[in-house]
Amino acid sequence: MTRWGMTIDLKRCIGCQSCTMACKMKNGTPPGIFYRKVFEKVTGKYPHVRRSYTPTNCMHCDDPPCVRNCPSGVFYKRDDGVVMYDKSKCYGARVCRMVCPYEAISFIEKVEPYFPQGFTPIEKYWDNASREGTAAKCDFCIDRVTSGQKPACVKTCPTEALKFGDLNDPDSDVSKLILARDGYQMHAELGTNPSVYYLP
């Protein structure tokens, strides 16, 4: 059985935010809503200063707290490990945002156009108004994945810091990288068993 997963190479990430933009374009998210974020952190004291980047998205946990705690059944897990959501079921309790340790779930409070002239044709195409008052998150671009393509962020990353593949296949790129580079999961201590691994 396939279990889709991702590796994020922290050494390769240059913080260009290409993945963030690719995600926004692919999913047509309204202003202020990011399914994918790249956190930037500066550590140390001059002259020994270091800037590090940590891209994050939904971790598609094996034991997802959002699926368990959402009272209206918005979130569900596919057989291939991808945690999906159905906006038409969202009641707006926001408990998903409380329980997600990765702050991966966005709540679309109000949808406003990007430009003062009103909604552009692409914004109208995405029908963002229907997302108002509902939770939303990364779905690993499952429509692309099922048609044999990579998620938009993985395809766009110019430094190939992101890899996508089957975690259950020992010959997949992701499995090999996790093994070779000692990949780790974010907040593994919480027992959620994420499908996204970071390569130090």
Next chain:
Amino acid sequence: MISNEATKRVEALPTYTRNIPKSQEVGSQYKAQTDWKFIEVLSFYLGGVGTGLYLLSQVFDYTIGLIVGYLLVVVGKNGAHLLASSKPFRAIRVLSKPGTSWISRGAYGIFIFAVLGLVDIGMRMGIGSVDNAALAFVVTVLTACAAFFIMAYVGFVFAEARNIGLWNSPFIPAIVICYSFCMGYALLLVLAPFTQQQFDFSAISLQFLLTLAITVLMIFILLTVVKRMTKSAEQGAKMLLSGKLSTTFLVGVVLAGLLIPICATGYYLANAATASGSILSIAGLLTLLGGLLFEMCLIYAGVYRPIVDAE
């Protein structure tokens, strides 16, 4: 080789040569949740007060208390939940996941309470022609179970948030239950002077005093233990004890909401023959205010673990 003058110039430079906007470092900072606001506080508060009063009114056979408690839960708590929701017309959907979601389980509890509570109150008031003691007893017990479940589930909703250290503690459900009973006693003492029913105020005030004392002890244990659990829990506790919520917590919750009512109730018990009953009413009002502030503090002090830099 770097000259001494050059070294001095370097040392004189600020720690960061560029100002990084705070928003860019947000992933590595402790921050409190902002999704649940006052309306959620109000819904949890009304649920706690209402169920506490309902259960105690069942014990003391106090019909006014049953009606007020029922309305606080069914109208107040549910109304606040609907106001807090962005899609209130989908409210029925919260019944979808009782197997795993505490909110869903709580919704079932409220549904059962709303139906059985009405029957319970009706039977006690003699409405209808049902004259079956066994049936009345079953309804009373089931309604009490539902009320207790509504009181308790909130604590488990909090405790499920593994990333919020202060909430992810087994003490939270216990404190929420204790506080609900405190507020139930408090509202009972506030309402009692306005009704004809006779109460044994000495017994009630003793029970109130004990409940308050247990609550103080539980909060003390929580804040002591939680500081050693995780850093986010420590940050939450710090926010309550010395951070921006410290005045509300220490003055509003601990002093006005718990310690003064304890002293006032203790004084009443020590001077039961001469003390005025209004002391208990004031203690009750202060406890009710403290309960609201406690819910506020608990929700606003829900500090997340940072995404980056695992503890």
